[in-house]
Amino acid sequence: VQLVESGGGSVQAGGSLRLSCASSIYKYSSYCMGWFRQAPGKQREGVALIDSHGATKPADSVQGRFTISKDHAANTLYLQMNSLRPEDTAMYYCAAGSSSLVLATCPRTAMTYSYAFDYWGQGTQVTV
Numbered sequence: 001v002q003l004v005e006s007g008g009g010s011v012q013a014g015g016s017l018r019l020s021c022a023s024s025i026y027k028y029s030s031y032c033m034g035w036f037r038q039a040p041g042k043q044r045e046g047v048a049l050i051d052s053h054g055a056t057k058p059a060d061s062v063q064g065r066f067t068i069s070k071d072h073a074a075n076t077l078y079l080q081m082n083s084l085r086p087e088d089t090a091m092y093y094c095a096a097g098s099s100s101l102v103l104a105t106c107p108r109t110a111m112t113y114s115y116a117f118d119y120w121g122q123g124t125q126v127t128v
Helices: 108-112
Strands: 003-006 017-023 032-038 045-050 056-058 066-071 076-081 090-097 124-127
Touching (some): 003 090, 017 032, 017 090, 017 124, 032 076, 045 066, 045 076, 045 108, 056 066, 076 090
Antiparallel strands (some): 003 017, 017 076, 032 090, 045 056, 066 076, 090 124
């Protein structure tokens, strides 16, 4: 099983980037999927989740600026990031999970339980 992120890079404040996460998970669309980020010296934090029905749950810090989405045909998860700020600088990871009860309904609070996600990508760096 693989999750492979791409699309990171350096951008000026106010700019945009689109991250992609290609998945080899069978029936990945049935999983709770999300984006997390970790800046140097800081804990990993959840950015946004999307459940099996396509309902999205963004973190307060990115509400109105970032949009999570998925393409079933392409088995790909996306994160459109607009109005980027220096504080968005971090390594961004995509994750997927289904085995933990914590992720049963893919609630917004699951962003605080990164341990519950079964699969992780290698990360892509975003620098603002």
